[in-house]
Each structure stands twice: as C-alpha cells, then as structure tokens.
Amino acid sequence: MGKVGKIARRTFLFGAVAVAGGVAFGVYKVRTPYENPLKDGLAEGDATFNPWVVITEKQITLITPHGDKGQGVAHAQAALIAEELDVEFGQFQIDFGKPDKAYWNRALAGDGAPFMATDESFTAEATRSFMGGMIKLLGMQITGGSTAMPDSFDKLREAGAVARETLKLVASKMSGVPVAQLKTAKGAVVLPDGIELAYRALAKEAAQVEPVTEVKLREPSEWRMIGKPMQRLDMVAKSTGTLDYGIDVDVEGMVHAAVMCNPRQGGALNGYDASAAEGMRGVQKVVEVNGGVAVVADNTWRAIQAVQAIDFDWGEAPYPAEQDGHWQAIEASLNDDQLDKEWRNEGDVTAALAGGKAIEAAYRVPYVAHAPLEPLNATVLVEDDKVTVWTGHQIPRMLQDQVARVTGHSSEQIDLVNHFMGGSFGHRLEFKHVELAAEIANQMRGTPVKLTYSREEDFAHDFPRHIGMARGSGAVKDGKVTAMDLQVAMPSVVGSQMGRAGMNVPGPDMQIAAGAWNNPYGLENFRMRAYRVPELAPVSSWRSVGASAGGFFFDSLLDELIHEAGADPLEERIRLMQHDVSRKVLETVGEMSNWGSPLGPNKGRGVAFVESFGVPTAEVIEVTNTAEGITIDKVWVAADVGTVIDPVNFENLVQGGVIFALGHAMNSEITYSDGMAQQANYWDAEGMRLKQCPEIMVRGLENGDQVRGIGEPPVPPAAPALANAIFAATGQRIRELPLYHHIDFA
Known part of the structure; x- marks a missing residue:
C-alpha cells in the first residue's frame, strides 16, 4: 500500500541536505501538498478528489494542466488518469484548468541539475531533491524540457486511483457491500451481483467524504491503456478543423x-x-x-x-548589425576569460593528443527561428x-x-x-x-x-535558437579513438530568456554544454569546456535547446575521429559506450538498419547518438548522391524512455521530430543585416519538402528505470547523422549548418 504524498527518496534527501546545511525554511512545506484548487467555486453536490478529477451528476472532467502544443500531452495526461480511474475515452471531458501551484512540475529538477542523467550518486540525487524542493516552493508550473510525462506518470495515476477508491468507499456505504468485494469498470462501481453504480450518480455522496489516500497502483500487466495503441483525444477535432486554438x-x-x-x-x-x-x-x-x-x-x-x-x-540594434559580427564575437569568446565551466576533464587529454594521431576541426550552427504554424x-x-x-x-x-x-x-x-x-x-x-x-x-x-502577429512580425521578433561555434581535436591509436577535446561557445539561452522574465539565474548555463558534456561514452581521455558569449541577439529555448547544437558538435567530431582510426562508425560507438541502456539503443538501431549490409553506388549511411533530457537516442540515416543532389532515403530511430505510454503517439512524435530536425539542418537559419533578421516568412526559412521526406522507422525501448519524455530527444541526432551519411556517400565532410551552403538536396 502506498500513501499519496508519501516521503519519497528524493524528498527525504532534500530534508537531510537542508538539515545538514542549516537551512531553516521550506522542509515542512516541501512535504506538504498544496490545497486542491478545484474546491474553489465547486457547486454543491459536485465532487473533487484532488487537483485533477471533478465528477458531477452531469459529467466527469479530468484536468490536464500541461500545455498541449501539438505533442499530444493533453491526451496522454488524460489516459494516465483514466487508466486508474477506470473510465473510457468518450466518458469524460478534459480541461487545462486554472494556473495553480498545485500543478508544479516535479520533473524539472531532473534535467536542470548539473549531473549526467546516468549519475545516481548521493550528491546528484541530493541536488536534484533540493532543486525539486525549491521548484515546489515556487510552484513552478511549466511545460517544457520533455518533462510532461516524467512529471505526470506517477501523480496522475495516483490521482485516478484516489478518485476510484473514494468512489468505491461511497458505493460500499450506499450498498452495504465491503469495499474489497467491489470492482470498477467503464465509469462505474460494479457490485458482486453485476449491478453498476455510475460514478456520476455517486458524486453527491462522494462530495461529503474525505478522499481515500491509501491506494495501490495497478501493475503493468493490468494496464488497459498504457502501452497500448490509442487514438488521440484531439484527433477528430483536429482532422475536422473544430479544435479551438x-x-x-x-x-x-x-x-x-x-x-x-x-x-x-x-x-x-x-x-x-x-x-x-x-x-x-x-x-x-x-x-x-x-x-x-x-x-x-x-x-x-x-x-x-x-x-x-x-x-x-x-x-x-544593441548587438552587431551584420551577421559576420556575431560570428566574430563567438570566435573571440573561445578564450579563458569567457570560460563558463569545464564540464568534463577525464584522463590526460594533453598527453593523449601528443601521443596519438591527432585531428582538429571547427563547427558552426546558426540562429534558427521557431516559426510554429499558429502565429x-x-x-x-x-x-x-x-x-x-x-x-x-x-x-x-x-x-x-x-x-x-x-x-x-x-x-x-x-x-x-x-x-x-x-x-x-x-x-x-x-x-x-x-x-x-x-x-x-x-x-x-x-x-x-x-x-x-503577422507572419513577418513573428519572424522579426522571434527569439531564435542560440548561435554557436565549437573547436574540437582528438587522437586515435591502434584503430581506436583515444582522446577528445571539445570547446563550445554560445550566448546563454537561460540568461537571455530568464532575463526577459525579470529573473537572474546564477551559475553556469548547462545548455551551452548540453548534448556534448553529458554523453555516456567511456572515452579514456575527454575534456569538454563551455564558453559564454556576451549577449548578442536575444535567444530562447528551441526544441531540444542546447543539445540541438551540442549533439552536432560532439557526434560530428566523434565520427571524424572514428574515420581517422579506420574503425566502423557504429561498432566503435558501441565499444566506447559505458552505459548499458544506451549501448542497447545503439545495438538496436544497428539491427533495425541492417548496418554493415552492402549499399549500392553513391549511397551512404551515417549514425549518430545523443542523450538529451535523459533519453538515449540513436539514428541511422541512409542517403543517395544523385545528379540533382542528395536524397534522404531512410531513417531508423531507437530511443529508450523507460515506459512508452502510447506507442502510436510515440512513433508520431519521433517521426515529427526527425522531419523537423532534418528540415532545419538542411535549409534553415536566421541571419542579421542592418540589425534585422533577413528571413521574414516560410519561404526564407524553408523546411523539408514532402517529396524529400524519407521513410522513418521507429522503435521505443523500455530498459531505463525512469519514465522520460520523447518530444525533443529525436531532434539532436538527426543533423549529425545526416552529415555523417553525406560524408559516407560523397567523401565531403560538412561542419556547418545549414547544410545547403555546402551541398544540394534533390
């Protein structure tokens, strides 16, 4: 039996850290749940059991407070509640609810703490716990960072279970049948003789009792919805143009x-x-x-x-008027005075570079607009x-x-x-x-x-993805990669974005290093340093944030080193991988793509692996070099999110992320002239054309021990996998995005 609001391991750690550090505030509040905001204005006879469930005589309403921006999170949240509440699609309505501290995001600390996702040390867990406590005290209700499902998975199932058990208690009091003999199904409590008491008919009585907090969540073998293919709740409305934005x-x-x-x-x-x-x-x-x-x-x-x-x-403009000035500022920041943090320094990189065959390379990624369809x-x-x-x-x-x-x-x-x-x-x-x-x-x-906003105003006043540059060097010996030294310079997206909100966030910006420092490879000699560029044009979070650049930098350099060593690109990545779950992801994408099988003339395969938001993701891309340019033929993706909640939506999100990432890698950038963005509409920032879209095969793995989100992780590996595939097909190594500056696409 588990009690909702129990002191979880990280909550306990937070308390221990607070006491040890002499912190005299917040511990009690961290352990105390917020009041249910749904009680305010609740009509007589209407029942609410927690901040996520309301039942009246007329309807069942499930509150899905994470914002839905096309990723299907309203559907997924409702499915988690419905799984334990025992209601079917069509028996309830959903509502985003009113903003409230009760909807604070429990998962934000996971990716915000300066530790690798694979780090489960006491220090890492204690820091995450402390950050989680502060997030709760601040009541931070945020949808972002692929945290909606990690935040929701346990607490929304608990919310459904609390409502279910409370309704069973009410039905027991009304019928005289012990709770242990009652079941629930399709929005009703079922008595031993088969009589069904609809939840809505129990609402008035349920409003008079305290919710049951001792609940047991169902085992995965009992799940009716989770892990099964579902039709999204918003699918019909979107398909018929009736959904309100x-x-x-x-x-x-x-x-x-x-x-x-x-x-x-x-x-x-x-x-x-x-x-x-x-x-x-x-x-x-x-x-x-x-x-x-x-x-x-x-x-x-x-x-x-x-x-x-x-x-x-x-x-x-308060920043360089011309684009060249932005690049010059970034390059000038690759010095010790601008060092934001040295994130990794393992082995003896200097000695390894001197003792092996070394290469050097430089990489660049541009500003990129968000440009969602709805202005x-x-x-x-x-x-x-x-x-x-x-x-x-x-x-x-x-x-x-x-x-x-x-x-x-x-x-x-x-x-x-x-x-x-x-x-x-x-x-x-x-x-x-x-x-x-x-x-x-x-x-x-x-x-x-x-x-x-007009589309032109939307482009002109977008806060784009941050621009970035990297310098890398590495060494190989005896057919293996032995060392890597990577330096990344970018403006701070956290400083820019939070500054506009009137907040000052101290400390290094982890997004400058994301996708590069946190890879789970076991490189014997590895150094990764991040440099903060003084603010240029204002920037903001863009799908996968720093990992969209850092993944391109790191994996491109790794691919060059593997080629220099004469090793197989996939096999050497697998050899270097020290994280079992991530290694399985690489092995799986190799099996999916039949890696190593013969290719026809002018064809090439590229592989890339990036861990972002705790999700190890590997992609293999196959291309053909034609007289009209490069065609992207097939993409294979393997990712591990611990638990796949809806395999249909999972596949759609991965496929959409790949298309989004490839289109931007091929064609998109924001450049400045006379202080203004030169791109003003979609024709200036072209994505992938329908005829260019490849076949995309997806496999979701469930070996990880935590539930993770999949909205952003498919994005970072796509650009390096494509660039690596182009190299395999043409021998041309491209180190700058967008790729169209250097090669044509058919």
Missing part, C-alpha cells in the same frame, strides 16, 4: 490589434508617423506600446495592413478588478505575473484561459506577445483586445 478565440465586443516593434530587437522607437494608417478602413485606434506601435481595427487583416502603413524611425496571439480583457487572458502558453503562472506587472493588478487577479497551441518548439515559453496585448487592452479597459 488561441487564435480562434472570439469574445463578444472584441476588437483586433496588430503590432510592429523595432525589428532591431531591443532598439528604440525614435518616432513615427501614423497619419496614413489612421485614415484606413476599419482602423479604430493607434496606440504606443513598449518598443513599437499597435493598431486596433475591426478585423485582423485591416489591423495588419494599417500598422504596416506607419512610417517608423527605428533606433539601432503568436493573445486576447486580453482588462477590467478594474480583473484581467482575463485567452491564449496558449507553457508557463501559465509566470504569465500571470508578467501581465500583472503590465496592468498594475495583482497576479491573483489575472485569469488565464489556456488553449491548445498550434505548435511552439519553445516559442510559447515567451511572454512578449501577451505583454503587448495586455498593454493595448490596458489602454482600452472594458474592451477585449485580440492581438495577432
């Missing part, structure tokens, strides 16, 4: 706004002439906002057309005692704080109605668009204002 919000009396801010991000607005815009059809108002001007009109198109008619005098948008109604925000966002409680700062209300007066998001890739971790909508609405109190 933030951009679909329609509030009575609503007006529409468009904005144009200085395209030199962070630059001043020196002046403007809006006379042409003010006379345009449908225009109701022109208002100044932070860094720019907004036009309010009777529809979005007219607002966009009008704001584009304004004559602006923009100030200069940034937010609808805001500011009233004297309340602000209502309709949008889709990944950090709802922090969004409340940011809006409150703009309007002068308290955070408790900000009512966020969260929506499905039409993509994000990290874009909807940002607040600027919601702050601008709140600025406009604050100047039009009592009127709902819907702000929608």
Whole structure:
C-alpha cells in the first residue's frame, strides 16, 4: 500500500541536505501538498478528489494542466488518469484548468541539475531533491524540457486511483457491500451481483467524504491503456478543423490589434508617423506600446495592413548589425576569460593528443527561428478588478505575473484561459506577445483586445535558437579513438530568456554544454569546456535547446575521429559506450538498419547518438548522391524512455521530430543585416519538402528505470547523422549548418 504524498527518496534527501546545511525554511512545506484548487467555486453536490478529477451528476472532467502544443500531452495526461480511474475515452471531458501551484512540475529538477542523467550518486540525487524542493516552493508550473510525462506518470495515476477508491468507499456505504468485494469498470462501481453504480450518480455522496489516500497502483500487466495503441483525444477535432486554438478565440465586443516593434530587437522607437494608417478602413485606434506601435481595427487583416502603413524611425540594434559580427564575437569568446565551466576533464587529454594521431576541426550552427504554424496571439480583457487572458502558453503562472506587472493588478487577479497551441518548439515559453496585448487592452479597459502577429512580425521578433561555434581535436591509436577535446561557445539561452522574465539565474548555463558534456561514452581521455558569449541577439529555448547544437558538435567530431582510426562508425560507438541502456539503443538501431549490409553506388549511411533530457537516442540515416543532389532515403530511430505510454503517439512524435530536425539542418537559419533578421516568412526559412521526406522507422525501448519524455530527444541526432551519411556517400565532410551552403538536396 502506498500513501499519496508519501516521503519519497528524493524528498527525504532534500530534508537531510537542508538539515545538514542549516537551512531553516521550506522542509515542512516541501512535504506538504498544496490545497486542491478545484474546491474553489465547486457547486454543491459536485465532487473533487484532488487537483485533477471533478465528477458531477452531469459529467466527469479530468484536468490536464500541461500545455498541449501539438505533442499530444493533453491526451496522454488524460489516459494516465483514466487508466486508474477506470473510465473510457468518450466518458469524460478534459480541461487545462486554472494556473495553480498545485500543478508544479516535479520533473524539472531532473534535467536542470548539473549531473549526467546516468549519475545516481548521493550528491546528484541530493541536488536534484533540493532543486525539486525549491521548484515546489515556487510552484513552478511549466511545460517544457520533455518533462510532461516524467512529471505526470506517477501523480496522475495516483490521482485516478484516489478518485476510484473514494468512489468505491461511497458505493460500499450506499450498498452495504465491503469495499474489497467491489470492482470498477467503464465509469462505474460494479457490485458482486453485476449491478453498476455510475460514478456520476455517486458524486453527491462522494462530495461529503474525505478522499481515500491509501491506494495501490495497478501493475503493468493490468494496464488497459498504457502501452497500448490509442487514438488521440484531439484527433477528430483536429482532422475536422473544430479544435479551438488561441487564435480562434472570439469574445463578444472584441476588437483586433496588430503590432510592429523595432525589428532591431531591443532598439528604440525614435518616432513615427501614423497619419496614413489612421485614415484606413476599419482602423479604430493607434496606440504606443513598449518598443513599437499597435493598431486596433475591426478585423485582423485591416489591423495588419494599417500598422504596416506607419512610417517608423527605428533606433539601432544593441548587438552587431551584420551577421559576420556575431560570428566574430563567438570566435573571440573561445578564450579563458569567457570560460563558463569545464564540464568534463577525464584522463590526460594533453598527453593523449601528443601521443596519438591527432585531428582538429571547427563547427558552426546558426540562429534558427521557431516559426510554429499558429502565429503568436493573445486576447486580453482588462477590467478594474480583473484581467482575463485567452491564449496558449507553457508557463501559465509566470504569465500571470508578467501581465500583472503590465496592468498594475495583482497576479491573483489575472485569469488565464489556456488553449491548445498550434505548435511552439519553445516559442510559447515567451511572454512578449501577451505583454503587448495586455498593454493595448490596458489602454482600452472594458474592451477585449485580440492581438495577432503577422507572419513577418513573428519572424522579426522571434527569439531564435542560440548561435554557436565549437573547436574540437582528438587522437586515435591502434584503430581506436583515444582522446577528445571539445570547446563550445554560445550566448546563454537561460540568461537571455530568464532575463526577459525579470529573473537572474546564477551559475553556469548547462545548455551551452548540453548534448556534448553529458554523453555516456567511456572515452579514456575527454575534456569538454563551455564558453559564454556576451549577449548578442536575444535567444530562447528551441526544441531540444542546447543539445540541438551540442549533439552536432560532439557526434560530428566523434565520427571524424572514428574515420581517422579506420574503425566502423557504429561498432566503435558501441565499444566506447559505458552505459548499458544506451549501448542497447545503439545495438538496436544497428539491427533495425541492417548496418554493415552492402549499399549500392553513391549511397551512404551515417549514425549518430545523443542523450538529451535523459533519453538515449540513436539514428541511422541512409542517403543517395544523385545528379540533382542528395536524397534522404531512410531513417531508423531507437530511443529508450523507460515506459512508452502510447506507442502510436510515440512513433508520431519521433517521426515529427526527425522531419523537423532534418528540415532545419538542411535549409534553415536566421541571419542579421542592418540589425534585422533577413528571413521574414516560410519561404526564407524553408523546411523539408514532402517529396524529400524519407521513410522513418521507429522503435521505443523500455530498459531505463525512469519514465522520460520523447518530444525533443529525436531532434539532436538527426543533423549529425545526416552529415555523417553525406560524408559516407560523397567523401565531403560538412561542419556547418545549414547544410545547403555546402551541398544540394534533390
């Protein structure tokens, strides 16, 4: 029997560390669950058992507080609750719920602590525990870092089990049948004689009893949903165009706004002439906002057309105006003065480089836009005692704080109605668009204002993936890789992103080193140093964050060293791998791809392995060098997430991640000229064309002892695997993204 809210190992460790360190706050609160926010405003006779389940006489509602940006997390959260609650799809509705500390993300500390995912030492676990305690005390409700499933897996099953056992207790009291003789199925308690008492019919009585907290979760052999193919709950609505996104919000009396801010991000607005815009059809108002001007009109198109008619005098950019200046700043930061942290220093790298055949190489990755299909948008109604925000966002409680700062209300007066998001890739971790909508609405109190970015404004004011450069050297001897020295320089994505939220995050930025320092290979001599570049253009989290660059740097250099050694690319990676779960991932992708089998002329295979967010992921890519350019024929992916919750969604997420990553590796970048992003729309940042999309085979492994997320891990290995495959097919080694600068794609 387990008790919900029991002191888990990491909670115990947190307490031990706090006491040992003399910390006099927080231990009790860390162990104390938050109050159930669903009790507020609950109608008489309606039952709530915890922050995730509400049952009334009319319906069953499951709260799925992690934001859904296309990754299917609303469906997955509901499935976890439904698994233990014994309800079927179609018997309940889902709701994102109101922002609340009760929905703090338990998994954030796992990837945020400066330890490898494979490190289970006391120090690593104690640090994660301490960080988890602080995350709880802060009530950090965040969807990101592939943490939604690690956060949800246990607690949402417990939530369903608590509701189930409480309903059985109520049914026992009503029927006189002992709880031990009762079963549940399809939204009802089943008596020994087969009579079914529907959960909804038990709601009124359930509202009068304390929830049962002594619950036993079902064994995997008893699972009805987890691990089985499922049809996502949002599939029909998305297929028929009936799912409501933030951009679909329609509030009575609503007006529409468009904005144009200085395209030199962070630059001043020196002046403007809006006379042409003010006379345009449908225009109701022109208002100044932070860094720019907004036009309010009777529809979005007219607002966009009008704001584009304004004559602006923009100030200069606070970063190098030309792209070459960005590269120069990064290269200049590869020195001891800019060292952020030496993450690994094992063996004697200097001696090994001197004693073996050494190679040197340099690598670069560009800024890259998020560019989700749904443009940034937010609808805001500011009233004297309340602000209502309709949008889709990944950090709802922090969004409340940011809006409150703009309007002068308290955070408790900000009512966020969260929506499905039409993509994000990290874009909807940002607040600027919601702050601008709140600025406009604050100047039009009592009127709902819907702000929608034009695609051009979305590109111009994206906070892209950070730019980066790496220098690497290594040595080989007797057909083996013996040493590697890797130096990576990037601006700090954490410093840039959190700075815009008014937060100062001390210490080294692990994202500069992600995907490179944390690989579980057993290189005898390995040094990895990260250098922090003084802030350039503002940057933000992009799908897989630092690992998208670090994985390319590390695995590309490793592939070059293996080639120099004359070893087999897959076999040498397997030889070097010291982590059993990761080794199995490499072996599996080799078996899937029939690695080593003969290839036809002008063909090549490349393999790459990157661990990100605790998920070891290996990919093999097969290409053909044709007269028209490179074709990507097949991709094989193996990844271990501990438990695959929905194999259909797992496969879709992996395939989508590979397509996303390959398209960006082939074609996409953001470059600056005159301080402005030169790419303004999709035709300037082209992804993968349908005819270019390869066949993608996926296998999810379950050897790891923790549940992990799969939204981001398929991204980092794709670029190096493709570059390695191109080398195998052509002999051309490409060390810079996007690849189209150096080779054509058919």
